[in-house]
Amino acid sequence: MYNRLLTLDMIEPTDSNMAKGFGELSNVRGIIKYSISPFEQRAFAGAISKGLPNLFRRFRSKFFIVAPPFMIAYYIYDQTEKAHARMMRKNPADFANDV
Incomplete structure (x- = not known):
């Protein structure tokens, strides 16, 4: 017995194994689907x-x-932003003795 894996290059493209165009899909049997009309x-x-x-x-x-x-x-967040703004300002007391 000789077993061989089928690869894509070994399969001959025919109509039976190629996909059909849009709207021409194959029939699905054995599946029942119930739904209500959108108008209902x-x-x-x-x-x-x-x-x-x-x-x-x-x-x-x-x-x-x-x-x-x-x-x-x-x-x-608010207190951190206020502290950051306060620290980024110069302290006027540090420059009081400058001429």
């Missing part, structure tokens, strides 16, 4: 009656978890 769907069903209260509930539940680290980080 309600895209925003319950968006206002259920969505907005849920949004506010989630915001309230996570605010005190997320906000304090951001407030601390902003405070550190």
Whole structure:
């Protein structure tokens, strides 16, 4: 028995193994696909009656978890920027005795 791996140069390009053009794809059998028509769907069903209260509930539940680290980080950033601006100025007391 002689086994040999098929490589791309050994396969002869024929119509049966070449891809077809756009819109002429092969038929797929054995797969059932169910869907609803886009005209029968309600895209925003319950968006206002259920969505907005849920949004506010989630915001309230996570605010005190997320906000304090951001407030601390902003405070550190603000104080660092103020200290940097203060250190970059010349101190007039250092030059009081200059003529």
